[in-house]
Amino acid sequence: MRRYLAYGNKKIANEQIVHYLTKYYFKNYWDAYNINVQVLPITDQNNNRYNKLISDGSVKLYNTNYFYCSNQKDNPFDYLGVFSYPNPTDTTMLYVELYAKERINYGYSDAVLDKSERARLNISSAKYEKEVLQWQWGKFEYPNLYSFPKTMKNGIASVCVDKHKHYFFSFPNDTHIVISEERPNDFVAYILFWTYIFSIYLAIVFVGKFVFMRIQKIQTINSLFTKIRIQFIWYIVASLAVVFCISILYINEQNFSSQRKHQMTITKYIKFELERFIVDNDSLPSKTAINFFLHDLSKLYETDIHLYNASGELISTSVPYIFAKGFASKLINPNPYFGTNNHELIQTEYIGSFKYLASYLPVIDTDGRIVAYVCLPSFLSYKKLASNLFNLLAIFLIIYFVFIVLSSIIGVFLSKRLSRPIKTIEEKLRAVKLGKQNEKIDYQAAPDDEIGMLIVQYNQMVDQLAESAELLAQSERELAWREMAQQIAHEIKNPLTPMKLTIQQLQRAKNMDKETFDNYFEKTAGVLIEQIDNLSSIASEFSNFARMPAAKLVRINIVDKLITVVNLFKNNYEETDIVYLSTIEKAFIKADKEQMTQLFNNLLKNAIQSIPPDRDGKIRIELDITQNQVVISVSDNGTGIPPAVQAKLFTPNFTTKSSGMGLGLSIVKSIVTTSHGEISFTTQEGEGTKFIVKFPLVK
Incomplete structure (x- = not known):
């Protein structure tokens, strides 16, 4: 180290020191940190900055005299190492700054530490000694100083914070182990997502159906028009669902195929690097050198790597814990070892029930001999697949709703076009009446269908x-x-x-x-x-019956006609109590004036003749307007109509009297029908009869 500190060029010295520290110290676990070094003379003013960082917010790590843990969020580093190297003339200070890298998980590390590949990604752990963080593992970012509960029952405690549940284990010598479990509520989020989508869909369908029914005034789905529209929409929905399922299968297959190609390409690159490494060393290097080199390749290509010797025995791996835990055999799979095609192979392998791809290639030296086999395990990228599927779903939902709207519009158009002639037939059939000139339908669209x-x-x-x-x-x-x-x-x-x-x-x-x-x-x-x-x-x-003239329907005030006839009968039949009960002064209908007089004459005459001589006659005439109809009733206290003859009452030449031809009520029926009215009666034998005539009201 003193050799590198002696460099005159400060930049070269720093690079050499970083290279030296990375090569000999910061491998494997310590590769999780980025390194930055500062070489300063003892007299340099920048030493004061480091001294201030140490004194203000850093704690010396347990069992070390050189490293400090940063406890301030605004500190640029996570750990700081301070070393002094005395020289004959002065002292040189070496500051090593450590920055935690974002942890990248390859293949196995996403899967094998739990029966569910997701569960392992949700676990983090840390160790504290003297309340200072010594190491941490996993996604959760632990504070450098212990800030969790210190009061524990039987040395164990737990607490939930945000989406994590933390378990604390206390040991002697002020040592604490923290295990944290992330608990994302994916199931609830999934249910909420589909509930949200389904709610939007139902809202759109409900609003569309409501608007459509309001426009078309359709009250039920029993019409052919509505059935065609609904069937058309359902066919579109079913087709889109099938397309969506096929798309998912296609994306899965494409993802799998793309990953196989990519994996074999990476395997070939690593094979080339290993062969060049062997050439540079004239033979297969020592196990330590191979371990370092394989670790570098694993970082470079972001993949796990296994290396087997020519006998199929494991000699190096970037994930030794897989074999140390007994998850995988230390012998190569027989298929690439005994296979053909230059031993190039990519196949599906298993760790328990977990499936993954493994690609194999032989490593050949300059003499053409196989000196090793390289293996790359690759697990299907579920995150990437989920992302692709989510993007597809987002796009598909937009297209889905567009198609639903378009299919609804097209369905309405087609159903209207198809049902228009049927609706015309329905209207014509409703209008068909016997004895009337019924209209034919002119259909030129496709007369042969x-x-x-x-x-x-x-x-x-x-x-x-x-x-x-x-x-x-x-x-x-x-x-x-x-x-x-x-x-x-x-x-x-x-x-x-x-x-x-x-x-x-x-x-x-x-x-x-x-x-x-x-x-x-x-x-x-x-x-x-x-x-x-x-x-x-x-x-x-x-x-009179045979020569009844054709009716001339005009707008008349039926009240005036009725009052005129009632007053006439009052004056000529004084022995009968005739009473008119109505306060309505105007009620207009379309009818023949003369026939209305004949109608009321026959009804009143029939009422008078039905009263026996030994009874005081009472006749009540009423007029009312109900539901756009003029309702006129004539009731008497006569003998009533026997049930046996009620069905024949309006038949020509049928009468219950001893004289006359019985044409009066038949004429009444004909006049009412001609005026688009209705006539009915209620009767009670021995007590009287009430005739009720209804005409459409004309405004």
């Missing part, structure tokens, strides 16, 4: 329905006229028979005396006139 064939069938159905409706209408008309003719014949025959008998009796009475004939004539004349009036009434009723 399934929808086109369906529309063709619909158009044919419309034609057939029109023909069937015409035939049915004609048949119904013929049947109605036949029934009407039979009823007319029956109604006419009923009075004709007593009229015939009366006239025959008159003929016989003619031969009697004049006084008897005159008396009998007066008596029978009234009967004949009554029967003739009955025939006239039948003819008039039939004539």
